[in-house]
Amino acid sequence: MRSRLRSLWRNLIHRGRTDRDLDEEVASVFDLAVEEKIRAGLDPANARRQTLLELGRPASLATRVREQRAGASLDAFWRDLAFGFRLMGRAPLFAATAIASLALGIGATSTIFTLVNALLLRDLRVAHPEQLIEIARVTPYGRGGSFSYPIYRSIRDGNQVFSGTLAISRSLVQANIDTTPVPIGRIVSENFFELLEVPPHIGRVLGAEDGRPGTAVVVLSHAFWQRQFGGAPTAVGSSLLVEPVPLTIVGVLPPSFDDPVVGRPADFYIPMASEPLLRRQSWLERPDFNWLAMIGRLKPEVSIAAAQANLDPVFARTIGEIAQTIRDPESRQRYLSHRLALESARGGLSDLRRQFSRPVVLLMAAVTLVLLIACTNVVNLLLARGVARRREMALRLAIGASRGRLIRQMLTESALLGLTGGMAGFFLSRIGAPMLVALVSDGPSPVDLNIEPDVRILAFTIVVAVGSSLIVGLLPALRTARVEIASDMDASPRTLSASRGSTRWSQALIAVQVALSLLLLIGAALILTSLRNIRSFDAGFNRDQVLLQSISPEKAGFTGDRGTRYWREVLERVRTVPGVRAAGLSMITPISGGGVDLTMTVEDRAGATPATVYVNRISDGFLSAMGTPLRRGRDFTERDGQGPPVAIVNEALAQRFFRNEDAIGRRVTLGSQPGIEIVGVVANAKYLNLREQDVPTIYTWVLNGSDNVGLQLSIGTMGDPRLLAPVIRREVQSIAASVRVPQPRTLAGQIDQSLVTERLVGRLLGAFAGLALLLAAVGLYGVLGYAVARRTGEIGLRLALGAGRAAVLRGVLRESAMLAAIGSAFGVPASILLARALESLLFDVKPSNPIILTGCVVSLFTVALVAAAVPAWRASRVDPLEALRRA
Amino acid sequence: MTDRRATLLQGTLDLLILKALSTGELHGLGVSRRVEQLTGGTFVVQPGSLFPALHRLEEAGWLEADWQPSENNRRAKYYQLTRAGKKQLGEETAQWNRIALAIARALEA
Helix, strand or coil: CHHHHHHHHHHHHCHHHHHHHHHHHHHHHHHHHHHHHHHCCCCHHHHHHHHHHHHCCHHHHHHHHHHHCCCHHHHHHHHHHHHHHHHHHHCHHHHHHHHHHHHHHHHHHHHHHHHHHHHHHCCCCCCCHHHEEEEEEEECCEEECCECHHHHHHHHHHCCCEEEEEEEECCCEEECCCCCCCCEEEEECCCHHHHHCCCCCEECCCCHHHHCCCCCEEEECHHHHHHHHCCCHHHCCCEEEECCEEEEEEEECCCCCCCCECECCCCEEEEHHHHHHHCCCCCCCCCCCCCEEEEEEECCCCCHHHHHHHHHHHHHHHHHHHHCCCCCHHHHHHHHCCEEEEEECCCCECHHHHHHHHHHHHHHHHHHHHHHHHHHHHHHHHHHHHHHCHHHHHHHHHCCCCHHHHHHHHHHHHHHHHHHHHHHHHHHHHHHHHHHHHHHHCCCCCCECCCCCCHHHHHHHHHHHHHHHHHHHHHHHHHHCCCCHHHHCCCCCCCCHHHHHHHHHHHHHHHHHHHHHHHHHHHHHHHHHHHHHHHHCCCCCCCCCEEEEECCHHHHCCCHHHHHHHHHHHHHHHHCCCCEEEEEEECCCCCCCCCEEEEEEECCCCCCCCEEEEEEEECCCHHHHHCCCEEEECCCCHHHHCCCCEEEEEHHHHHHHHCCCCCCCCEEEECCEEEEEEEEEECCCCCCCCCCCCCCEEEEECCCCCCCCCCEEEEEECCCHHHHHHHHHHHHHCCCCCCCCCCCEEHHHHHHHHCHHHHHHHHHHHHHHHHHHHHHHHHHHHHHHHHHHHCHHHHHHHHHCCCCHHHHHHHHHHHHHHHHHHHHHHHHHHHHHHHHHHHHHCCCCCCCCHHHHHHHHHHHHHHHHHHHHHHHHHHHCCCHHHHHHHC | CCCCCCCCCCCHHHHHHHHHHCCCCEEHHHHHHHHHHHCCCCCCCCHHHHHHHHHHHHHCCCEEEEEEECCCCCEEEEEEECHHHHHHHHHHHHHHHHHHHHHHHHHHC
16 A cells, blocks of 8 residues: 555656656667567568567557556647646637537526526425425415414414414514615514524514513514624514504524515514504404414424324314305305415425426526537537648547547546636626526515525536536547547648548537527527517506506595595695596506406396406595596496496406496496495506406496505506606695505516516526527638638639639528528427427417517528638638638 | 467466466566566566566565666566565466366366
């Protein structure tokens, strides 16, 4: 062992000396052998030849010894690396192009992976996240994650499979602090921190003692504590105003605590027992108010299936009791069909995950294509350079290197490119990831994702870099190592025959690049067209000329008739602002994500069956502010607040319930309220989201003195609504200083928020497609430019024999167009197949849309011809005399 | 002329080199000739295998090498066994004998 180490030392450190020693030994052995043969009677020339046959060339004999020596592979690696660096230094443009291509590809991949990691892979930083189970419910409308407090209580107390069950509010409460964004809090069960095993940073976390009624305490997140209190320990014991109630701060959470609501961490946490203080009417005893998410911690050795089996009867019993209070049989039946669904919550609650997991996986696939295109470029560069290096390789073979050794050297060189590109890519992703999160989160509710690099991101980037190195290096290495000593020793880089194979490979790779770029281009064009369609189709309201203002005068004491008077004042004042078309109030604004549905029955009709309709409560002026046109009858007026109940319905409702009859003048029962007379019919308008079918919707009167809570003011403007926003805000604020008036938002902004997935995928796919085109153009330019340089002699000859310069120019352009055509021939059908993955994001456009396909192919050809222009021009400028002399 | 000669069994080359050097120091070519002589011409060690093996054995500490004038006053690198090399030769010989015996028994059975 010791002597082995000594050899290693000697071989690596005193390499020069041991090398000389070896060469001398081999030479002396050779001489001895020759002498032996001369003594045996051979003439000197013959003796030399015999010895050569017997021993082989001295250099290759020495090489075989070297490859056996201790540390030989490490030694060779360092030598290859050093050589690689020298080569990079000698061809800086080549190295820069290759590294930049890889850095862009790897950087983009790593950026998207950061998002995948944050959304899909990362565990919550709490004790044993794998034991955490999210309890959700499946309803006829899809999956829902919210439960009422009574349901939570019966699940918590009735199960045998969880060591504890916690609840956390999905709705947020706001602190009375005038900062943007306004600090937000969640209401949690008092066992929340205990169950997640979160220790306090300072003070204490919530505990069993906070379950007493009347408790008024709050725990702060570390970030909020730093931001608002500058990290002062004295914050504990002081109070925080939440929805005008002072709560005593009892502690601060550690910085590592992860809110289970991934992407929307709260700034402070309030125990359930404090909830009645914050709301005029507590939700705790309301079985029908669903506002809590539930997470259970599985006992050891309990499976999800076992937990499900245990929880199902508990849940069925609970909703059975609640269902008895529902009078309408259809609603009751629907309510009773709810089921529980359990899934792992090790990464937190899955809302954001569910929203973004598909698009993010899609983007991962797209970015992989970009990476492949980048790799293809580098392969082409290496192939071209490999041709230029045939002489070097032939020489090295001739003086005793083995082919394996050559391949290793080439792979080391490409690994150098890959790892340098990977490092640069990693830094690029550190810049890209926050930009990506900003892209996801624009809108009033910011998304706050943990994108700190962790082991997984680092490992992923390294794997991608090494993988790219292999992809990039293998083909050129194998091709280069196939040199023949005899024919390649004197191969000039311009010789036609020596590189025909490489050229064919390059062309095939370019065609692949073209096909992949086209795939991305068509995908991006489809998404962006859909986005344009969905932003501009007639949704039943004038989305570009509406401002939305949410205020809560009820919090400042304007309730009952005082509230009604306040709102009337608001409407009057706002309507006098120049530039305002109309203004009105409503419970719901379009595409806000919120909605109400009730069962409706047509009165005075035999056998009328109740059916569910969407409901909005509105005031006069709302429909005209929204720009929803009245078809028949009349709009609401101010007086509708006093008289008998009236309603306006949309065309879908009129069609569904009245067909050929006239809806106006008919009476309906809505929920528990009978005798509502229909006075008008309006056009259909989208309600929950832009993709829905037109749903029957009924509008009833809103300002009734008793229920003026959570109203929104909608203002129709004549021009750009943003210009009026400050004026409106000032006007509303001047009515009562005690009501907090935030900056109004635009309806277009609210709608765009519902399109965040489409915009994210659209923008990124667009960026990727642009990048792909650029890379493909660089690749084409490189390959054609190289081909022209290589064929200078041939072109010169043709010119000399009378070919026109225009013909030469056309020849190069034709080659480029040919490659683009082959690529398109594969890319277009592939895109039609793969566009199915995009289907859920498309709107009013088919993957086989001929205009989009043609447009993409045309732009691709344009890029191909532009990329070919310079090489083609250069080819047509070849001087026949000069070219023939050099060839 | 080579087809009659047996190819070297894996692992026996080291043993033959150690044995060839057990009677005194030799240069590389000398080792090759001595092995041929010891095995009655059955084994011919190709230089391509011999020299890497010599260097490997040297690195393992079983051989020592130094430069000496050869028979007709040329410089040549001479190898000789170290104490560890002699011990190794003993072990490998014993090992070989065990194997040879076992195989002979197996073939007679």
